[in-house]
Amino acid sequence: MTFSADRPTMIEFKDVHKYYGDYHALRGINGTIKAGEFFSLLGPSGCGKTTLLRTIAGFEDISSGVIMIDGKDMANVAANVRPTNMVFQSYAIFPNMSVEENVGFGLRKDPRSKEDKAKAVAEALEMVGLKGFGKRAAHALSGGQRQRVALARALILKPKVLLLDEPLSALDKKMREHMQVELIKLQRQVGITFILVTHDQEEALVMSDRIAVMFEGEIAQLADPETLYRRPNSKKVADFIGTMNFIPAQVLSETGDTLEIDAKGLGRVTIDASMAPPARGESPVVGLRPETLTLLYDGQTATERETEGIIDEVIYFGDMTYYDVYLGGTDVEVRLSMRNVPGRPVLDVGTKVRVAWSPSALVLFR
Amino acid sequence: MAQTPGSEARTGLKLISPTAVYVILLLAVPLATVLIYSVLTGGRGNVSLPVTIENYSELWAKSVYGYIMVKSLMVALVVTAITVVLAYPVAYFVSFHVKPERKSLWLFLITIPFWTSYIIRVSLWFVILGYGGILDSLLGTIGLPPLNVASHSILSIIIVLAHAYAPFAVLPIFVSLEKVDRSLLEAGQDLGESRWVTFLRVTLPLSMPGVIAAALIVFIPTVGDYVTPELVGDGKEPMIANLIETQLLKLQNFPQGSAFAVASMLMVGIVSVAFVLWNRRFIGGQK
Numbered sequence: 332m333t334f335s336a337d338r339p340t341m342i343e344f345k346d347v348h349k350y351y352g353d354y355h356a357l358r359g360i361n362g363t364i365k366a367g368e369f370f371s372l373l374g375p376s377g378c379g380k381t382t383l384l385r386t387i388a389g390f391e392d393i394s395s396g397v398i399m400i401d402g403k404d405m406a407n408v409a410a411n412v413r414p415t416n417m418v419f420q421s422y423a424i425f426p427n428m429s430v431e432e433n434v435g436f437g438l439r440k441d442p443r444s445k446e447d448k449a450k451a452v453a454e455a456l457e458m459v460g461l462k463g464f465g466k467r468a469a470h471a472l473s474g475g476q477r478q479r480v481a482l483a484r485a486l487i488l489k490p491k492v493l494l495l496d497e498p499l500s501a502l503d504k505k506m507r508e509h510m511q512v513e514l515i516k517l518q519r520q521v522g523i524t525f526i527l528v529t530h531d532q533e534e535a536l537v538m539s540d541r542i543a544v545m546f547e548g549e550i551a552q553l554a555d556p557e558t559l560y561r562r563p564n565s566k567k568v569a570d571f572i573g574t575m576n577f578i579p580a581q582v583l584s585e586t587g588d589t590l591e592i593d594a595k596g597l598g599r600v601t602i603d604a605s606m607a608p609p610a611r612g613e614s615p616v617v618g619l620r621p622e623t624l625t626l627l628y629d630g631q632t633a634t635e636r637e638t639e640g641i642i643d644e645v646i647y648f649g650d651m652t653y654y655d656v657y658l659g660g661t662d663v664e665v666r667l668s669m670r671n672v673p674g675r676p677v678l679d680v681g682t683k684v685r686v687a688w689s690p691s692a693l694v695l696f697r
Numbered sequence: 698m699a700q701t702p703g704s705e706a707r708t709g710l711k712l713i714s715p716t717a718v719y720v721i722l723l724l725a726v727p728l729a730t731v732l733i734y735s736v737l738t739g740g741r742g743n744v745s746l747p748v749t750i751e752n753y754s755e756l757w758a759k760s761v762y763g764y765i766m767v768k769s770l771m772v773a774l775v776v777t778a779i780t781v782v783l784a785y786p787v788a789y790f791v792s793f794h795v796k797p798e799r800k801s802l803w804l805f806l807i808t809i810p811f812w813t814s815y816i817i818r819v820s821l822w823f824v825i826l827g828y829g830g831i832l833d834s835l836l837g838t839i840g841l842p843p844l845n846v847a848s849h850s851i852l853s854i855i856i857v858l859a860h861a862y863a864p865f866a867v868l869p870i871f872v873s874l875e876k877v878d879r880s881l882l883e884a885g886q887d888l889g890e891s892r893w894v895t896f897l898r899v900t901l902p903l904s905m906p907g908v909i910a911a912a913l914i915v916f917i918p919t920v921g922d923y924v925t926p927e928l929v930g931d932g933k934e935p936m937i938a939n940l941i942e943t944q945l946l947k948l949q950n951f952p953q954g955s956a957f958a959v960a961s962m963l964m965v966g967i968v969s970v971a972f973v974l975w976n977r978r979f980i981g982g983q984k
């Protein structure tokens with residue numbers, strides 16, 4: 332999360348639109364991706380992530396707007412000469428070739444000697460953890476191995492930008508988590524700009540320096556994971572990333588720096604203006620993440636604010652317990668999460684509890 | 698469920714028995730007959746012992762037979778090459794540039810030439826290629842001398858056969874092109890190759906099983922084609938089948954005809970096996 336914003340720009344989108352016939356798939360994409368950044372395109376299925384990635388690779392023409400890569404307008408640059416390489420969702424491994432033939436596919440025009448190329452292929456395979464797999468037939472590999480071949484095949488060409496379309500979605504959970512870490516390490520090692528398409532918000536949060544959240548062909552928010560999580564700029568983004576409680580509220584007064592609000596069940600509270608993204612004309616709600624709410628046991632007192640409540644539902648996860656709690660005698664129900672530690676019993680439904688919370692964790696959507 | 702392996706095998710035999718009877722009666726028995734006849738002694742209209750290899754040595758003894766065999770082989774190979782080269786772009790176009798919902802219509806249209814009898818198609822080629830035919834009249838209007846293609850028997854045999862078998866060649870090539878994962882072509886371009894080089898390095902090798910199937914489908918029947926040399930070449934350029942016909946029906950020398958048939962089958966067999974082995978190179982890596 333220590334990404335420095337002053338790195339040079341690698342990719343710039345200026346009002347990019349894409350139509351498929353009448354269908355408006357990309358609706359004015361703006362933004363920049365920095366050199367060496369691990370960038371994710373995150374959004375629900377059908378929001379246009381793949382389309383945007385393909386416009387960067389050059390497989391899809393844009394209807395209007397400009398895409399610059401490393402300072403050059405890509406308008407008339409064909410896919411095969413762009414400084415990008417792609418790891419396809421299906422991996423697109425050439426089934427009639429061996430692993431090393433696949434990895435060396437893009438080296439045909441490379442002026443290096445045959446021996447040097449073979450060495451480069453071996454190094455690329457070693458980098459992705461497939462040392463000694465060169466002679467294997469590509470069709471005999473497992474899903475995870477094919478993906479590594481696809482990675483090696485792209486990285487051996489030392490692109491400026493590596494494009495990855497849902498590379499982990501076909502893997503099982505364990506393998507996926509393992510590959511997430513490997514990809515992060517690999518990206519640090521090679522220093523190439525990675526652009527990852529994913530619909531998995533957790534994956535995006537774990538892996539990315541910055542994330543563009545997309546809905547219906549538009550970027551809803553472009554920010555680092557922490558900002559996205561703590562200060563989402565709309566209810567929709569807040570809802571898509573993690574879990575968030577929404578509590579109806581009223582704005583009582585507003586100065587330049589702070590807002591005085593009355594949130595149902597929580598009472599009057601002053602929040603910082605930075606926690607109130609620009610108004611969209613929706614009825615005001617405040618958002619609170621479950622882990623920012625804490626149940627108070629006997630003898631504990633809140634450091635900031637506390638509110639009474641009644642437990643309505645208990646969801647036990649082993650290391651965690653989720654409680655759904657009605658706040659302050661209202662019909663407002665919030666979910667909160669507590670770590671299960673020794674000496675802290677799991678409470679029953681119907682128990683009267685006190686809930687501690689912090690005004691600084693509130694986000695206002697309106 | 699309660700079946701023993703034995704009864705399962707019996708059920709299996711029962712299921713394949715119609716096919717088995719068909720194969721035995723219509724393939725194995727005639728084949729065996731031809732093989733046996735080919736090593737017996739023949740006279741006009743009769744077959745007798747002793748067993749002999751005379752019929753086969755006859756092939757070597759008279760150079761005209763060898764010439765006809767080699768000619769048939771060459772004509773069939775040329776026809777195969779022309780047909781496959783012509784069919785490939787058609788199959789490619791239908792597979793890559795026709796909308797999915799229109800593909801079957803296109804394939805249907807390609808078969809239209811088959812709706813007319815082969816004899817009629819051959820006669821029509823005569824009208825086009827023959828002396829004073831359409832081709833020569835067209836050449837005449839632009840001031841060129843007539844070619845009279847029909848007088849060059851082998852050339853016209855090749856043209857007519859290539860036209861007749863082209864649709865057969867389109868289908869297997871089309872099927873193999875349909876199976877090529879389109880993202881592989883994007884991967885080829887992504888890795889720096891132009892469309893054309895991607896075609897050569899990715900699409901063409903992946904479609905070779907279809908190309909080889911097409912080649913076999915054209916090659917096997919054209920080697921043994923009887924009608925075309927008879928009609929187009931006016932019988933002046935006999936092929937293997939015409940040779941066999943002469944022996945079997947005109948001279949009624951069944952053993953000699955059978956020996957020619959076996960020799961021709963061997964030739965076809967050897968070329969086909971070569972094709973199949975070549976094919977292994979391409980399908981070896983695929984599922």
Ligand SMILES: Nc1ncnc2c1ncn2[C@@H]1O[C@H](COP(=O)(O)OP(=O)(O)O)[C@@H](O)[C@H]1O
Nearest residue numbers: 351354356374375376377378379380381382383
């Ligand atoms: N070639 C195409 N022709 C028509 N519509 C398309 C095409 N490709 C994508 N779309 C449409 O564009 C929208 C965005 O697709 P896509 O970028 O693949 O979404 P995502 O990757 O976010 O799931 C979808 O509604 C999809 O149906």
Ligand SMILES: [Mg+2]
Nearest residue numbers: 380381382497
């Ligand atoms: Mg997609």
